Amino acid sequence: MKIIQLFPAVCAGLLGLAGCAKNDEAANSARLEVRLMDAPGDFQQVVLDVQQIAVNQKCGKEEGGWKTLNFQPQAINVLAYVNGKSSLLVSDDFAPGDLKEIRLILGPGSYVLGRDEQRYPLRTPSGATSGVKLKLEKATLRQHVTFQLLLDFDVAKSIVQRGGWKAGDNKEERYLLKPVVRVVAQDLRCGLRGTVTPANAQPQILAIRSTILGPDTLSTAADASGMYQLSGLAAGTYRVEFFPSTTAPAGEPAYHPAASASIVVVNGQVTTLDPVKLN
Template sequence: MKNYRLLSLAAAATLALASCSKNADNASASAAKLEVRLTDAPGNFNAVVLDVQQIEVHDKDENDPSGWQTLVFTPQAVNVLDYVNGKSALLVNTDFAPGDLKEIRLILGPNSYVVGTDGQQYALKTPSGQTSGVKLKLDKVTLAAGSTYQLLLDFDVAKSIVERGNWKAGNDKKERYLLKPVIRLVAQDLRGGLRGTVNPAVARPQVLAIRAAITGPDTVSTFADASGAYQLNGLAAGTYQVQFFPSVAAPTGQPAYKSVVRPGITVTNNQVTDLGVTPLN
């Protein structure tokens, strides 16, 4: 991997400065820009913090270990629940040599944790088989000179955090949850989206957008927030069935919340389709 950066020599002569500036401009023009962002499909937790230590990409054949390149990244703890409904955390923004990318890998540290709805903090243990990192394959990702390419990592909290079946209150908090990351990888050229609101907002439904594809149904999900709003980004163009499943029951004496299916929803690249208000009772 090559990082192309502007050169600055404070003590150099004017001619040397001009030469450096010209070389840097040429290098920048011949480089590609790579962004890596993280977003989330929320789950039933108050916080989900990932200890992200390193991010790498692979630009050679799968079995060639020399192809792994470390990206410019500052290790950090990221609460993925801060990045829902269209928000995303910018993890990497760097110049990169043009060419094909095959895989991306996240190296997670030992300090990931969740805060449950009970307000208690629980460690997230990563199975030993994933200590080498979470690998995601890239499909036909080619970085071109002078262009920006964004990789969106869509972390699914509900599927990624697994509670041990034999855990009981009072047991060691470090033993309650396992982290088995389920991450959907979306390339930047998929820029379609869906948004809308539900009524009543207190139903807090899970929202699924399902598109038929050659490789099987492509399903993306999120939850409506406390105001009833939801947004799904990084969708391929096509026709979707959007499903709403209330996550809570209606109070006694009020009409029951209903599951709703809205078929035939069209998603177009570079546009966010607004579904308006979806009633759930």
């Protein structure tokens, strides 16, 4: 699993594709799903103006090899898709074969709603022209099999405040969108879930897996009841860390970080952790 830093670009929706294979009849096709989920950030809303998605197949028959999918442009609040929830962007028949890249295009209507109740436009350098390109590894569509691409959008890393911006400056100039998106292929179907108390601590949760390329970290936040879920994990052993984002009310025990080590995640299963207390 990789964290991919996207520079000139934009995010988007997928369209119906034909593959490199000549026989693309539905009876002989694979099914391609593309879903969007989110790692939370310190905003009330993060809305992406999704316009288009295309994929590139490893056939080289056409210039660029890009195919566009049928998708109705829409505005998506990515913060609505945490704790295992995801937004289905595309579910379509597709000719079997390898996929090399996925390209996302965002329109000019993306914005964030801050904790200050102010709405700030999101600007993406060169986004509407070149798009955000994500490399795909081991993305092979097989006949009569559904293949899922999960786009895990990291809000905290993707939204960058311009240097030197201060209250009173032009709101249009505050934030840039430089998407950081983790692409999870279909065979990564593991998950972690559990509960944290007290829920008023509003904890952030990190799942950290050691790899030969360094730590692979995913994050989410507990909901109002203290429940959390992380989906789209690779099999392996994780350390799960819990960080309160608020302080305890006066007269109550203080909130403290906590951690659970050596959590084994098995392919195709959701592992439930023991409840965790932060006070």
